[in-house]
Every structure is written in C-alpha cells, then in structure tokens.
Amino acid sequence: MPEWYGPFGGTFVPETLVPALQELESAWRSARKDPAFKREFQRLAREWGGRPTPLYFAENLTREVGGAQIYLKREDLVHGGAHKFNNALGQGLLAKRLGKTRLIAETGAGQHGVATAMVGAKLALRTEVYMGAVDMERQKPNVQRMRLLGATVRPVDHGGKTLKEAINEAFRDWITNVQSTYYLLGSAVGPHPFPSIVCEFQSVIGREILQQARSAWKALPDLVVACVGGGSNAIGTFHPLLKTPAKLLGVEAAGSGAPQAVGSASLTKGRPGVLQGMRTYLLQDAEGQILETDSIAAGLDYAGVGPEHAYLKETGRVEYTSATDTQALEAFHRLARTEGILPALEPSHALAEAIRRAATMPKEARIVVTLSGRGDKDLEVVGQHASPG
Amino acid sequence: MPHLGEVLASRRAERTPSLLVYMMAGSVPDERFLATVDALKGVGVTGLELGFPFSDPMAEGPVIQKAASDALARGFHWPDLLRLLRSCSEKLPCAVMTYTNPIVQRGELSALQDLASAGGSALILPDLPVEALAPFRRARQTTRVDTVLLASPATQAERLRTLVVRTEGFLYLVSRYGTTGAGGGNTPSTQGREGELRPLLDASHALRPKLPVLVGFGVSTPEDVRRHLSAGADGVVVGSAVQRRLSEGESPQGIAGYVRGLCDGLTSKGPSA
Numbered sequence: 001m002p003e004w005y006g007p008f009g010g011t012f013v014p015e016t017l018v019p020a021l022q023e024l025e026s027a028w029r030s031a032r033k034d035p036a037f038k039r040e041f042q043r044l045a046r047e048w049g050g051r052p053t054p055l056y057f058a059e060n061l062t063r064e065v066g067g068a069q070i071y072l073k074r075e076d077l078v079h080g081g082a083h084k085f086n087n088a089l090g091q092g093l094l095a096k097r098l099g100k101t102r103l104i105a106e107t108g109a110g111q112h113g114v115a116t117a118m119v120g121a122k123l124a125l126r127t128e129v130y131m132g133a134v135d136m137e138r139q140k141p142n143v144q145r146m147r148l149l150g151a152t153v154r155p156v157d158h159g160g161k162t163l164k165e166a167i168n169e170a171f172r173d174w175i176t177n178v179q180s181t182y183y184l185l186g187s188a189v190g191p192h193p194f195p196s197i198v199c200e201f202q203s204v205i206g207r208e209i210l211q212q213a214r215s216a217w218k219a220l221p222d223l224v225v226a227c228v229g230g231g232s233n234a235i236g237t238f239h240p241l242l243k244t245p246a247k248l249l250g251v252e253a254a255g256s257g258a259p260q261a262v263g264s265a266s267l268t269k270g271r272p273g274v275l276q277g278m279r280t281y282l283l284q285d286a287e288g289q290i291l292e293t294d295s296i297a298a299g300l301d302y303a304g305v306g307p308e309h310a311y312l313k314e315t316g317r318v319e320y321t322s323a324t325d326t327q328a329l330e331a332f333h334r335l336a337r338t339e340g341i342l343p344a345l346e347p348s349h350a351l352a353e354a355i356r357r358a359a360t361m362p363k364e365a366r367i368v369v370t371l372s373g374r375g376d377k378d379l380e381v382v383g384q385h386a387s388p389g
Numbered sequence: 390m391p392h393l394g395e396v397l398a399s400r401r402a403e404r405t406p407s408l409l410v411y412m413m414a415g416s417v418p419d420e421r422f423l424a425t426v427d428a429l430k431g432v433g434v435t436g437l438e439l440g441f442p443f444s445d446p447m448a449e450g451p452v453i454q455k456a457a458s459d460a461l462a463r464g465f466h467w468p469d470l471l472r473l474l475r476s477c478s479e480k481l482p483c484a485v486m487t488y489t490n491p492i493v494q495r496g497e498l499s500a501l502q503d504l505a506s507a508g509g510s511a512l513i514l515p516d517l518p519v520e521a522l523a524p525f526r527r528a529r530q531t532t533r534v535d536t537v538l539l540a541s542p543a544t545q546a547e548r549l550r551t552l553v554v555r556t557e558g559f560l561y562l563v564s565r566y567g568t569t570g571a572g573g574g575n576t577p578s579t580q581g582r583e584g585e586l587r588p589l590l591d592a593s594h595a596l597r598p599k600l601p602v603l604v605g606f607g608v609s610t611p612e613d614v615r616r617h618l619s620a621g622a623d624g625v626v627v628g629s630a631v632q633r634r635l636s637e638g639e640s641p642q643g644i645a646g647y648v649r650g651l652c653d654g655l656t657s658k659g660p661s662a
Contacts, residue, residue: 010518010520014447014516014541015543015552015563019543164445172568175567176566178566276445284494
C-alpha cells in the first residue's frame with residue numbers, strides 16, 4: 001500500500017490526526033487479508049448494492065456518432081445511483097471494525113453523502129455530512145435523500161462553499177472528534193492511506209470491465225474514459241488496466257471554457273503543491289493560495305486531484321484532458337435521447353470526450369466510458385440551461 | 390533582537406515562563422498591528438507569532454479562519470509579510486506560522502532566507518509532517534531559522550520522541566483535540582477536549598532537558614495559563630483570543646490589558662515546575 005506515488009501523496013496533516021491515520025492503515029492491512037471481511041463486503045455489494053454492474057453497448061449513440069463502438073460501464077445502476085457506494089460500503093465496514101460510533105463525510109455532488117448516509121443507516125453508525133452551501137443549493141434532491149436516510153447535513157458557508165471547503169470542515173471535525181469518529185473520505189484524495197483505500201474499493205469497476213470485456217469480446221477495450229474531479233471513479237476504472245495496453249483517458253472539468261478560466265482542471269491547468277494532506281497537482285496562484293474553481297458538475301468542482309492521478313500524468317500512462325460545461329451538457333442530452341439514460345453531469349464530461357474521439361476512430365475499435373452516476377440530481381441545473389433541439 | 394529559540398531556552402533555564410502572542414499578519418492595517426505589538430511588548434510578552442494567511446487553514450477555528458480570509462481579501466502578500474516581520478522583529482523575537490503550501494511554492498530555502506533577512510527566528514507549519522522536514526533542516530544551517538514541530542495529546546510515546554528530537558527552537562504542544570480557538574470551531578465535539586498534558590511534558594523534558602515546550606490552542610484565560618504551567622509547560626501561546634479582539638477593533642491598550650491579565654498566570658509557576 002503506497003504512501004507515495006512518485007513525488008505525490010504523503011501525509012501532510014496536523015499531528016493530532018497522525019495516530020488515527022496509522023490506526024486506519026493497520027486496520028486496513030488486517031481487513032484486506034481477512035476472508036470474512038471480504039465475504040461481507042462482497043455479499044453486501046451484491047445483494048444490497050446490485051453489483052456487478054453491466055457493461056452496456058450504447059448502440060444508438062454509436063450509430064449516430066458513426067465511429068468506434070461506445071460501451072458504458074453502468075455505475076449509475078449501483079444502489080444510491082453512483083460508484084460512491086463501492087467506497088462508502090468498504091470504509092463503513094472498516095469503521096465498524098475500528099469500533100467507531102460516528103461517521104463523518106464531505107460531499108460535493110451529494111452522491112458520496114448519500115452513499116455514506118445509506119451505509120450509516122445500514123451499519124447503525126451516526127452520520128454527519130459536510131456540504132458546501134452552493135452545492136446544497138444545486139444538488140437539493142441529494143440533500144433531501146441524506147436527511148431521509150437519517151444523516152445530518154452540515155452546511156459549509158465559507159470560501160467557495162463547495163467541495164474543498166467541505167473537506168476542510170470534515171478534517172476540522174475529525175481533529176476535534178478523532179477518538180469516536182471515522183472520517184469516510186469519498187474521493188481518492190487526502191493523506192495516506194485514504195487514496196490507496198479508496199482506489200482499492202473502487203477498483204471493482206476496472207476489474208469488472210476487464211472480466212466483461214474478456215468474456216464478451218475476448219479482447220481489451222482500445223480506449224477507456226472516465227471523468228476526474230478528485231478522481232475516485234477514474235482511479236477505480238484505470239487501476240486494474242494500468243498493466244494492459246488499453247489507452248486510458250481522464251477528463252477534467254474546464255468550466256465555462258472562457259480563456260482565463262481554470263475551471264476545475266487541476267491536472268491540465270495546475271501545478272504541484274500541498275493541500276488537504278497530500279502533495280498533488282493544484283489550481284493555485286503564484287504564492288500557493290488555492291484558487292476558486294468552477295464547474296457545472298459539483299462532483300468535479302475541486303482544486304486538487306488524487307495523488308495517483310498526478311503520478312500517472314507525469315509518467316504519461318494516462319492522458320488527461322478537459323471538457324467544458326457546454327460540451328458536458330450536449331453529451332448529457334445526447335445520451336438521454338439516444339439511449340434513454342440520464343447521466344450525471346460529472347460523467348457527461350467523460351462522455352463528451354469519448355464521443356469526440358469515437359468519431360475519429362474505426363468502427364472495430366471499442367471505447368468504454370465509466371458512467372459514474374445517474375443524472376436525477378442534476379435536473380434543476382440542466383433545466384436552467386437551454387437544451388438543444 | 391535576540392533569536393526566539395535562544396530566548397525561550399534561557400527562560401526555561403531560569404524557570405521563567407514565556408508567553409507568545411499569535412496575530413494574523415495583514416488582518417488589520419499594519420499601523421494598528423504594530424501599535425498592538427508595541428503595547429504587547431509593554432506588558433512583557435516574550436515573543437510574537439505572525440500568521441501568514443493560507444486559503445485553506447485546516448487546523449484553525451473560525452476566528453483565525455476569518456482573519457486569514459480578511460488578510461487575503463485585503464491583498465496581503467509575501468512581501469507584505471516580510472515588511473511587517475522586519476518591523477515586528479525590531480520590537481520582539483518573532484516566528485511565522487502558516488501552512489506548508491505557501492512555503493514550498495517559494496522553495497524551502499528561499500522562504501527561510503526571506504524570513505531570516507527580515508529578522509524572523511522560526512517557522513511553524515501545522516500541516517508539515519516530521520517526515521518532510523529534511524529540506525527545512527538543511528535550510529536551518531545557513532538561515533538559523535528554526536522549523537518548530539507540533540505534538541498533540543494524541544501523540545504516542547514513540548512518535549513524541551521523534552518530534553522532540555527533530556524540532557528546532559521549541560516544541561509546540563497542542564493543548565487538546567480540536568482546532569484553534571476557545572470555542573473549538575464550528576464542529577460538534579463528542580469527547581472531552583482537554584488532553585492530559587503532563588505525561589507529554591514530562592516525557593519531552595526527560596528526552597531533551599533544554600528544549601522549551603510551549604502549550605497552545607484554546608488558551609484564553611489566566612486559569613488556562615496557570616493549568617498548563619503547573620503541568621510543566623515552559624510557556625503558552627495565545628492566538629484566537631487576541632486575534633478576535635484585534636479583528637473586532639479593540640484598541641492596542643485594551644488588547645495589552647487582556648494579555649497582562651493572562652501574564653498574571655505566568656508568575657504563579659511553582660518551584661516544582
């Protein structure tokens with residue numbers, strides 16, 4: 001379990017959290033070797049969570065685009081409506097194992113908050129979720145879902161009032177309550193060992209893609225695409241494929257796409273620095289102050305990125321690019337009308353880039369896009385923008 | 390002005406307790422900041438910690454968070470810090486407290502050279518782990534700027550040993566589980582805040598007898614000061630309680646009066662300490 005991915009990662013936290021992170025690492029080491037832990041995780045993932053998810057051929061979309069075949073890894077069909085379930089379940093079981101009585105989490109789009117609230121209810125752990133006030137406004141259905149599931153939603157009302165501030169506030173809570181509380185971090189970010197724990201629980205996505213591709217085509221996909229905010233669905237998709245020849249592509253949010261706008265594209269527009277426990281690519285000014293980000297997708301609206309993505313960018317194993325708000329919205333509508341699927345705005349960024357590339361690739365080529373969540377939470381945001389046609 | 394680490398060490402040797410005051414640089418106009426420093430000097434404060442604002446201060450409660458965002462909103466930058474530090478360090482020994490990213494963006498050596506040339510004695514970074522200390526220790530050799538490590542009530546014996554051995558100037562002992570400030574932040578607390586500090590103080594002094602250990606976070610009353618000193622601390626750091634008064638526009642004399650009240654707690658350090 002690496003603490004460092006090349007020069008990225010590490011444990012840049014106040015000393016109060018150091019014992020808790022060491023305790024978490026040792027609990028995780030023993031849990032991953034424990035067959036009973038694995039069985040319980042797999043049973044709940046299957047019977048409660050609905051895994052495995054299909055690898056679905058988007059035939060109509062493929063025909064309309066007129067290039068490579070586009071397949072969707074249907075994480076939108078997991079219980080709760082997003083891949084966040086995979087990690088929340090795994091870490092929830094770890095929290096139980098550690099004897100903690102209280103879960104805290106941050107959430108951007110609300111999907112991780114919902115998944116944590118579900119797990120808190122199921123495992124009888126009191127759950128409190130920090131969420132930026134801006135995100136609470138634009139992802140209202142998820143706020144309501146968390147509350148119905150018995151969680152307390154704590155609004156974060158400073159700075160940009162989005163995911164970064166929610167993470168800061170969750171860390172402050174953890175510093176204060178570390179003896180009773182498990183911080184269930186939702187993305188592959190933060191101090192060691194969170195990035196590697198999140199990666200391992202999310203790697204079920206990539207493993208299933210590999211198995212499904214081999215059994216359906218006796219071949220690997222040519223291109224695999226996922227959206228990157230903090231990067232949990234992307235690292236889970238990519239990690240099992242790193243040693244294969246498949247081309248891997250991460251798509252960040254470019255925001256409005258205005259010439260000076262950085263959007264939320266830390267890998268494509270940022271540079272290395274230290275934030276929220278990790279050394280990674282950050283959107284920051286010349287003096288190292290973190291910039292306000294912007295994206296139509298709350299789940300991508302973050303100034304940092306998981307440290308393993310920073311490393312995969314530097315080694316060149318994964319290509320990272322970005323899509324704008326407008327491109328994501330176009331992809332959203334296109335998938336809705338061709339396939340009868342409302343994707344979340346986050347994977348709509350991946351889909352936009354996949355469609356663009358598909359048009360330039362031969363018909364025999366196969367592209368897999370991780371459809372990390374469903375779009376019901378985004379109806380209000382989408383409604384505020386004119387739809388094509 | 391003498392070096393903060395040396396001042397604290399000689400006060401420890403003389404069993405004279407120390408009091409550091411933290412204020413966020415740039416949170417108020419420099420003129421008022423410096424008038425407050427003068428007033429603090431007048432009531433016998435040992436040294437200053439100048440906060441340099443960071444956009445994402447993970448360990449801070451609401452008072453210092455707000456002070457940081459005020460300073461950033463006022464357009465306060467690194468050259469402004471150096472200018473203010475130069476003036477402050479003519480009055481009292483000074484440390485700078487900020488977060489790791491603004492320092493690593495300048496480069497550790499370059500940042501410490503800047504601080505040294507402005508008269509700074511020490512740098513305190515609450516999110517810098519001891520494992521990332523090497524470039525700071527190298528820079529110490531030419532700049533004489535100490536990098537101060539923090540310990541907390543959660544710190545276990547083996548880790549404490551490493552921190553005590555590696556810290557420079559003094560050890561900053563966090564008083565409790567929580568962020569800075571008396572209220573402990575916006576977050577609900579599910580446990581007793583106050584950690585038992587005496588074992589940590591005893592262990593630290595046994596490991597490195599000349600090293601001063603100062604207690605900070607949530608120190609705001611003479612009773613807090615007395616309690617920490619009687620547990621064996623060599624001094625205390627007062628931050629949020631002063632910053633709140635500064636941000637609310639209280640006069641330098643008013644702030645100094647409050648701090649003098651805390652200093653009354655300093656004199657009661659018994660012979661057992």
